[in-house]
Amino acid sequence: NAMNVLMDLFQNPDLVPDRAFLIESLNDMKEDEMHIAERYARVRILETIGQGSRLEFIHRIFQEGGGEISDVFLSNLKTATHDIIKKFQIHMLLDYATQIKRSEAFYTAMHFSNLLKVSAFESVRNTAGVGLIRLIDELTFEQRNDIVIELLRALEMESYQFTRYIPEYLGKIILSVKPKELDEILDDFKDKMKRSNAQIGMLIAKTVGVMIRNYGVYKVVYGEPEEQYRERLYIMLGILLNGLVSFIPSVT
Numbered sequence: 001n002a003m004n005v006l007m008d009l010f011q012n013p014d015l016v017p018d019r020a021f022l023i024e025s026l027n028d029m030k031e032d033e034m035h036i037a038e039r040y041a042r043v044r045i046l047e048t049i050g051q052g053s054r055l056e057f058i059h060r061i062f063q064e065g066g067g068e069i070s071d072v073f074l075s076n077l078k079t080a081t082h083d084i085i086k087k088f089q090i091h092m093l094l095d096y097a098t099q100i101k102r103s104e105a106f107y108t109a110m111h112f113s114n115l116l117k118v119s120a121f122e123s124v125r126n127t128a129g130v131g132l133i134r135l136i137d138e139l140t141f142e143q144r145n146d147i148v149i150e151l152l153r154a155l156e157m158e159s160y161q162f163t164r165y166i167p168e169y170l171g172k173i174i175l176s177v178k179p180k181e182l183d184e185i186l187d188d189f190k191d192k193m194k195r196s197n198a199q200i201g202m203l204i205a206k207t208v209g210v211m212i213r214n215y216g217v218y219k220v221v222y223g224e225p226e227e228q229y230r231e232r233l234y235i236m237l238g239i240l241l242n243g244l245v246s247f248i249p250s251v252t
Contacts, residue, residue: 036061036068037088058096069096069104073111076124083121090115090124094131098138105138109147116169117154118162125162129169136176144176148185155203167203171210175218179228182218186235193242208239 034042039057046052062069072089075081090112097108112135115128136144151170157163174185189204196204212233219229 035085036072037085037092040088040092054095055099058092059100062096063100069093076111076115079120083124086115086119086121086124087127090127090131094134097135102138105135106140106143106146109135109139109143110150113147113150113154116151116166117157122165125165129165132169133172136173141178141181144173145181148174148177148181152185152188155207156200158199160199163199163203167206167210171207172214174207174211175214179222179224179232183232186232186239189239190235190242193239205240208236212236212240 040054043052043054043057047054072093076086076089093108093111097105109132112128112132116125116132119125119128136147139147151166151173154166155163174182189208193201193204215233219226
C-alpha cells in the first residue's frame with residue numbers, strides 16, 4: 001500500500017532527493033494540530049529511519065493520555081470517519097493489543113469482527129479481517145470460538161454486499177479452533193448446505209474452499225493422525241460437492 005511504498009522510499013535516500021527536508025517537515029509538525037491517525041502515520045514513517053517508535057507513541061497515547069483508546073473504537077464505527085483514518089486506527093489497535101496490552105486482544109478482535117461485518121468501506125473490512133487473523137493466536141480457545149460463532153452468524157445476514165467478504169477470513173479463523181469444535185462446525189455446514197437459501201449456500205462453499213486451501217498445517221498444529229486429517233478433508237470436499245449438485249445455480 002501507499003504507506004509501505006513511502007516507508008521504503010525513506011529507507012533508500014537515493015530515491016528521495018529531498019529526504020532530509022521531508023524528515024525535517026515531519027518532525028516540525030505540531031501534534032496538537034494533527035489527528036491521532038496522522039500522528040501514528042508520521043511516527044511509522046520516522047521509525048523506518050530510527051527517529052521514532054510507534055509502540056512508544058501508542059503507549060503514551062493510550063496508557064498515559066487517558067481514554068483515547070475508547071475514542072478510537074468509537075471513531076472506527078462512525079460512518080463519517082474517513083476510511084484511511086480507520087485503517088491507520090486498526091493498525092494502532094492491533095499494535096496495542098499484540099505488543100503492549102495483550103489483555104485487550106479479545107475486545108479488539110470483537111471490534112475487528114464488527115468492522116468486517118458492517119463497515120461501508122471495502123478497504124476497512126479487509127484491513128480488519130487481516131488484523132483479526134493476526135490477533136487470533138493471542139486469544140484463548142474459548143475466545144476463538146466466540147469470534148468464530150459471531151462470524152458464522154454474520155453469514156446469515158441479508159446484505160450480501162457485506163457478507164461476501166467474510167468467508168476469506170472466517171475460513172482461516174475456523175482452523176484456529178480445536179478438532180471437536182471444528183467437526184461440529186462442519187456438521188452444521190453440511191446441514192445448512194442442504195436446506196439454506198442460495199446466498200448462505202454460496203458463502204458456506206466459499207468458506208469451506210478457504211478452509212481447504214489452508215488446511216495443510218492443521219494436523220501439524222494439533223498433532224492429528226493422518227487418517228483423521230484425511231477424513232475431515234473428505235468431509236469438506238463433500239460439502240463442496242453438495243454445492244455442485246445443488247439445484248440452486250448461485251451455489252454452483
